[in-house]
Amino acid sequence: MYSKWISFLAVASLCSCSSNSSDNYVDPYANVKATFGTNIDLDNLANYANQTIPAYITKDNTAGNSITDKGATLGRILFYDKNLSSNTTISCSSCHQQTHAFSDTNIASTGVNGTTGRHSMRLINSRFANETKFFWNERAINLETQTTMPIKDHGEMGFSGTNGDEPFSGLITKLSAIDYYKELFKFVYGDEEVTENRIQLALAQFVRSIQSFDSKYDAGRAQVANDNQPFPNYTAQENQGKNLFLTPPQFDATGNRTAGGLGCAGCHAAPEFDIAPNSGNNGIIGVINGTSIDITNTRAPSLRDLVKTDGTVNGPMMHTGVITTLQAAIGHYGTINLAPGNTNLDPRLRPNGFGQKLNLTAPEVNAVIAFIRTLSGTNVYTDAKWSNPFPN
The missing domain is CATH 1.10.760 (Cytochrome Bc1 Complex; Chain D, domain 2)
Structure with a gap:
């Protein structure tokens, strides 16, 4: 009888611990799930890193920023997030639309303070470009540098630090306060810190992942x-x-x-x-x-x-x-x-x-x-x- 009582207490104790553990569990990605639903599944990431590339494609300007499923997933969210503009009305995707091969049907794209100075360039196969500089006039030395230049432009996304705009540091503060970015930056980089370099790396990985070889x-x-x-x-x-x-x-x-x-x-x-x-x-x-x-x-x-x-x-x-x-x-x-x-x-x-x-x-x-x-x-x-x- 005594040994049966001891066994009962042991089982009860295990059940109690299991119950308490479940009750105290905090989902580290609760805000990502609440914001994106089934559109983003951090347990089952889309394949960005290992897409099929034809053997006859020999160019690759990835350099030191290889595409990862985690990084490109964060880049996708940044690419479509209107929080990257000063008045939360414009995202990268506003000027680079998937339905038009990541370009725009307007001659000049609408920004937060006017329109772009040039037509928005299509982003197809940027990873495989012979020319590694970006923009029509090649003013960006590489894709990483290019990704944040529109954000810093007064007319386009408005974190220029000129003409009454907040500087780029204002965007860092803005994104750092958003709960799903706290979770995502930790998921990708190991901690919650938002930096320009991390934004550039993620956006460039996403853009380089956009490929077209089914023609x-x-x-x-x-x-x-x-x-x-x-x-x-x-x-x-x-x-x-x-x-x-x-x-x-x-x-x-x-x-x-x-x-x-x-x-x-x-x-x-x-x-x-x-x-x-x-x-x-x-x-x-x-x-x-x-x-x-x-x-x-x-x-x-x-x-x-x-x-x-x-x-x-x-x-x-x-x-x-x-x-x-x-x-x-x-x-x-x-x-x-x-x-x-x-x-x-x-x-x-x-x-x-x-x-x-x-x-x-x-x-x-x-x-x-x-x-x-x-x-x-x-x-x-x-x-x-x-x-x-x-x-x-």
């Missing part, structure tokens, strides 16, 4: 040894467009094309289709809503997902948004004018010192358009891991 081009490229071979899945017109895109033109003494292709790959080499780092400007030197010229815009986004698969453009093209169709874009390069004051025109566009004249035919234009459309996929527009995690 008709990728399906074809996987079946051949190199880009110069005909793609089995292409139409005759698409293969013609590819050849025109890849093949350099031949010019006479005054810049008229006499043979060859259009030479687009001279600046937008396959398979990344990003801008060559040594490029000058492309002859478009205007500014938005102004009469002055700007010859410093020498960067461009990848041509991947320039349009959707149905040919719908993902917003206007060029830093001024002055071009709105693929036909107009190709037409621009068809006849390059040597504008007064443009001392930074890319040499490849002025053969023998003359603005190039490609003498395009309608079938050639249509073939190149058909090819460019093959560079677009569909997943980038719908994948939940790149979508807004905040409930509607």
Whole structure:
């Protein structure tokens, strides 16, 4: 009887401890769960770090900030959080919208104190860019530096420290007081401290994770040894467009094309289709809503997902948004004018010192358009891991 009583007390004690432990449990991610619901599951993170990359993609500008599932998850939340603007109305995603390949259909995007000075560049395949500097005029040395520059801009997100704005330290204070960031920064970095460097690392990881390799081009490229071979899945017109895109033109003494292709790959080499780092400007030197010229815009986004698969453009093209169709874009390069004051025109566009004249035919234009459309996929527009995690 005595031993039975001792056993009963032991069991009762265990039950009591278990009950007390459960009652006292504090979920370390309660605020994340309350804010984001099932959109963010810290126990089952989306795959950002180990996405499939085709073997023919050789560029990678990750440098010392490798993508992690934790870091990119924090970056996704920061990217979509309007708290990053001074008046809590604008997020990074306001100007870089998933439905438009992370660009904007407006010529200039709306900020907290006006509009952007240039059209918002698409963010597709930033990790695989040949050019490692960012912004149209390459003023950011790398993606990490770029991520917080719009936040510090008076017109865009308003933590500039000028014109009555709070300095960037005001944002640090603001985010540090938000409970879900306390949990998230500890989850990613081991403690709750919010710093500019940590914000930059997370945002850059998220942006670099945005990739697009499910296009008709990728399906074809996987079946051949190199880009110069005909793609089995292409139409005759698409293969013609590819050849025109890849093949350099031949010019006479005054810049008229006499043979060859259009030479687009001279600046937008396959398979990344990003801008060559040594490029000058492309002859478009205007500014938005102004009469002055700007010859410093020498960067461009990848041509991947320039349009959707149905040919719908993902917003206007060029830093001024002055071009709105693929036909107009190709037409621009068809006849390059040597504008007064443009001392930074890319040499490849002025053969023998003359603005190039490609003498395009309608079938050639249509073939190149058909090819460019093959560079677009569909997943980038719908994948939940790149979508807004905040409930509607």
